[in-house]
Amino acid sequence: MISLEEMNYINKYLLKSGERLDLPNNIISSNPIIEIKIIKQTERTYRVVGLLTLMANVVEESPFAEDLIDLGFTPKKKIQLNEHDSNTIKWFNLGFIMKEIRLKRDGKTVDTQHFRMGYRLYTYQQNRLRAQEEKLEQNFSSWKTKAKSFFPSTIIEMTNQRDRGVAACLSIINEIYDMDVDQLKECQAFPSGWSLSKRFKFLHFIAAFIQLGHQKYDFDWKEIGASYYQEIGGSKEFDRYKDDFINQLEEWAQCPVALLGLTSLGKITPLYFSGQITGRYSAYRYGPVHSLTDLSISEEKYKTDSTTLWLVENRAILTRIAAEKDFLEETNTLILCIDGHLRSSHKHCIKQLLTNGNILQVLLWSDYDPDGFHIAKEMYLTVKENHHGSIKWIQHSKQVLDTWQEYEVYMQDLLKDQRIEQEQVLGGVEDWRKWINH
Structure with a gap:
């Protein structure tokens, strides 16, 4: 029956x-x-x-x-x-x-x-889901127990920047301590696309990183997993997500991992720009294309006297606009090239310029394809947090939109049947002036 x-x-x-x-x-x-x-x-x-x-x-x-x-x-x-x-x-x-x-x-x-x-x-299936949830709860509880060992009895002396980076990570960790698994699924401290298992893995990674950083001033990537898991194969535990985890660690710490003690990556992240920028140790004037590095951004406090900040996705756009003699200076514009997806150092520099400068408006310009749409959103969210003035988006028809809601609808419709690169709608000086003065 x-x-x-x-x-x-x-x-x-x-x-x-x-x-x-x-x-x-x-x-x-x-x-x-x-x-x-x-x-x-x-x-x-x-x-x-x-x-x-x-x-x-x-x-x-x-x-x-x-x-x-x-x-x-x-x-x-x-x-x-x-x-x-x-x-x-x-x-x-x-x-x-x-x-x-x-x-x-x-x-x-x-x-x-x-x-x-x-x-x-x-x-x-319901029983299996309950078993998985219980396992996740145990995993989370295990991480909380391990995280209590962040502060061993012997702590080496750290630089100010390193202290600030570690403190920023611990501040986020302290908020996560009080969460349950369901809250962790929605936690804004992680990229929205990360699965729960990847979030757990990163929590173990951050615990391993800080723990090792308290023990050694400089250390290699392989040492992080090896010292944490203390078993054969432990050094490879985080390899699958290496780039993602390093980027997220820099996002939490608001500084490059090299300043937190991680050596031998051999990677410096550049930020190409043209326009006027000054810092405590350097000054750049209108003229050629320059570049900052993630290391200099973390040590500097950059500012600008420009009133327009223009963020573009591709280097070709930057070099073409910078080559137009006196255009950036006459329009009092600073142009930064994101060169793909935003890195944590890019976000930090944009925040510095918006906070310390006199920016009245920000122009956002990226490719008209799915990646470009995602980059446009990354740029918008970064700017929105630190800027209360005008934000503009450039359409492929060379028209200007003034709200994210308008741009989002426009891109969703466009992407149904088109893919367009920035270079295809580059325009000229008159177009650029029209966008700035819109």
Whole structure:
């Protein structure tokens, strides 16, 4: 016989609005296969709209059909299977799937036929999800326990910049301490696209990094995992996400990892620009294209007297506009080249310029493709946090938009059938002036 729990499952996931099950009164206990009518009844009509065929009284000790997982069944999903196939028969007999037939308006003619997730498969998936959630809770608890060892008895003397970077990371970690797993899933301190398992892995990475940083002034990438896991293969534990984890660490620390003690990466991140910038140790005037580095940005406090900040995605745009004699100086414009996705040092420099300078407006210009759209959003979110003046976006038609909402709708429509690079709509001095003066 069919259980109350199975009935509730069918009512919730398989039936449409206004439908109900019509259980047969003469179910033969020796026959494990049950056929149930799906009916739709109103004050005037009583109509059979479908049939459900399922296996009842399944022995729960029978093994789970692992080969069923690849089909991707969900409670709402309908899947076409060959009902005479040996696997289909096996899955049906074990109660993992049920057959649903939908009838035409005459209540007799078959309209569609497909298989649905059975109650036994549903309960198996729910149990597995609960087990996974318990494992995640244990993982999170384990990380919290390990994180308490951030402060060993012997702590080496650190530079001011290193202290600030570590303190910034610990500030975020302290907020995460009080979260549960569900809150961690939505935590804004991580990129939105990161899975929960990747977030957990990064938490272990940051614990390992800070722990090792307290023990040694300089250390290599491989030492981070090796010292943390203390087992064969530990040095490779974080290799899969190396670039992502380094970028995220720099985002949290607001400085390059080289200043936090990580050596031998051999990488310096440049920020190309043209215009007027001054710092404590350097000064740049209008003229050629210059570059700052992630190391100099972390040590400097840059500012500008320019009133327009222009962020572009591609170097070719930067070099073309910078080559136009006196244009940037006459329009009092500083132009920065993001050169791909924003790095933490880029964000830090933009924040410095917006906070310390006299920027009245910011122009954002990126490619008209999915990556360019994503970069435009990264630029906008960085600028928005530190700027209360005008923000503008350049359309491929050489028109200007004044709000992110307008630009978002424009790009979503454009990307349905077009991909355009900045260089294709570069324009000339008159266009650039029009955009600045818009």
